[in-house]
Amino acid sequence: MGSGKHRWKISFYRSSPTALKPETKQPPKEFVCPISGSLMADPVIVASGHTLERICVQVCTDLGFTPILTSGSKPNFSTVISNVAIKLTILNWCHANGVERPTPPELSSVEKLVRSLIPPQEEKSPIKGKTGQEEEKEQDEVLKGVAEKPPVKFSYAATELNGRPSHLYTSSEESVNTGIPSTPLPFATRPSCYSSSSSSLDNVADETLNLMSPEEEEIFFKIKSLQVFEQEEAVISLRKITRTNPEMRVSLCNPRLLSGLKSLMTTRYSSIQINAMASLVNLSLEKINKVKIVRAGIVPPLIDVLKGGFSEAQEHAAGALFSLALDDDNKMAIGVLGALPPLLHMLRSESERARHDSALALYHLSLVQSNRSKLVKLGSVPTLLAMAKGGDLASRSLLILCNLAICAEGRTALLDATAVECFVEMLRKNELNSESTRENCVAALYALSQGSLRFKGxxxxxxxxxxxRDVEVRGSERAKEKAKRILQTMRGSERDEEDEEEEVDWEGMLDSETLSRTRLRFIGC
Incomplete structure (x- = not known):
């Protein structure tokens, strides 16, 4: 009767008008394309880490336009990868909230939208559209400027924009330039045929240079130098500055310097690669720099270094990915760009530092559901279980396994790999090297006990x-609490089994003659 009433109440509630009233919910901002402003139907992740609608990326690429997003950053369209994880998440959200599945916007509407974002002067050609009178007027101005100034020899330092260091100038170039008896136009102005709006990247570069200190300028120009020894001087100097002067890390983490640093990360010269990677780690220590670095396209070369860089550079690459993974906005992008397989491989590195930083990076990346699913599909569970049984990565491997046990596929993989027996045996033998590792082992068991019928058996x-029970008596407070909850779950399951065994088959007994007689006697009383 009790269960019948309960069912009647539920059906009554469901049939009430208020229960069926639709609720309008706004989609989370990460589901909306920052260019089109609509729910993404075919999301892709670009090299800068932004997730955008594919057709918007295609139109921007075709028009040669890079928009400035609401966050003030610019996407990098050099690499485009389908973001399957966010697409499935969007579809699940639509299903849960009764929202129709999004469809890709029409090409014509996207083109119209993107063209409206392009400043008017960028659509004009710097040469097309000029009349013959305008061209003649410009030529007269140039000739007039030359006539007013006598022919003199200009040194490199006197004419170069923003005081570029003179040591980058070769003697052969100087002899050619100074040997021509002509007067160049002042470097403060550009030829009239040059439109400042025709190259927004150059404008950004000039603004960056103007904000640089002389010391920063020297580092930048040395990084861009073709001379290997100057590149080496630059990264050594940058590593020292970013290590000893934390306040300069934010100003140095600008697009031009990151671009130059990116080009040196995969060099074949060990000293340059190692110091470039160490500099990047130092820059990533500042929270405000973490997203900037990922959006500058640094993750793919970091992965290349993990796969085939010099040993010390691999240590720094693992440390950089660990540091970048601390920011929640970077976790999904790092996983999508392919960092998980090389990080798993680095768990077996001969370098202790590389092993530990890779494990920490994997722990923080596994806090995101999409990365947990990837790690399970990569077959990480047996590897992590083997490391949890012993070695210097036991505690950190258990932390990753705790994260994997949160998702259904992770729990299934762990139970299939006899993780319960493994964890219980580790606790029984007391082979764990620290109390924190013991706590993590109990926590992993607790994660497996949640929502799994197989766990109880x-x-x-x-x-x-x-x-x-032994942990409940002698463990730490955290371990005691987890052990207590697991035992309650197990005792609850035992009681449920007993109740099921003692449950009377009333329908069967009603059909029996014995019960009929018993009922008659009770009625008679």
Whole structure:
């Protein structure tokens, strides 16, 4: 009767008008394309880490236009990868909220939208559209400027824009320039045929240079130099500055310097690669720099260094990915760009530092559902279980396994790999090297016990109750609390089983003659 009433109440609630009233919900901002402003139907992640609608990226690329997003950053369209994880998340959200699945916007409407974002002067050609009178007028102005100034020899330092260091200028170039008896136009102005709006990247570069200190300028120009020894001087100097002067890390983390640093990360010269990677780690220590670095397209070369860089450079690459993964906005992008397989491989590195930083990077990346699914599909569970049984990565491997146990596919993979028996045996033998590792082991068991019917049977077979009671008595406060909850779950399951065994088959008894007589006697009383 009680269960019938309960069902009647539920059906009554569901049939009420208020329960069926649709709720309008706004989609999360990460589901909306920052260019089109609509729910994404075919999301892709670009090299800068932004997730955008594919057709918007295609139109921007075709028009040669890079928009400035609402965050003030510019996307990098050099690499485009389908973002399957966010697409599935969007579809699940639509299904859960009764929203129609998004469809890609029409090409014509996107082109119209993107063209409206392009400043009018950028659509004009710097030469097309000029009349013959305008061209003659410009030529007269140029000739007039030359006539007013006598022919003199200009040194490199006197004419170069923004005081570029003179040591980058070769003697052969100087002899050619100074040997011509002509007067160049002042470098403060540009030829009239040059339109400042025709190259927005150059404008950004000039603004960046104007904001640089002389020391920063020297580092930048050395990085861009073709001379290997100057590149080496630059990255050594940059590494020292970013290590000893934390306040300069933000100003140095600008698009031009990151671009130059990116070009040196995969060099074949060990000293340049190692110092460039170390400089990047130092820059990534500032929270405000983390998203900038990922959006500058640094993650792909970091992955290349992990796969085939010099040993010390690989250590710094793992450290950089760990540092960048601390920012929630970077976690999904780093996983989508392919950092998980090389990080898993680095867990077996001969370098202790590389192993530990890779494990920490994987832990923070596995806090995101899409990365948890990828790690399970990569077959990481057996590897992490083997490392959890012993070695210097036991505690950190257990932390990653705790994150994997949160998702359904992770729990299934762990239970299939006899993780329950493994964790119980580790606690029973007391082979764990620290109390924190012991806590993590109990936490992993607790994660597996949530929402899994298989866990109860496997825990009973492994003798988990006895081990957990011992933890409940002698463990830390955190371990005691987790062990207590697991035991409650197991005792609850046992009571449920007993209730099921003692449950009377009333329908069967009603059909029996014995019950009929018993009922008659009770009625007679």
């Amino acid at each position: 496997l825990a009973k077979e492994a003798g988990a109750a006895e081990v957990l």
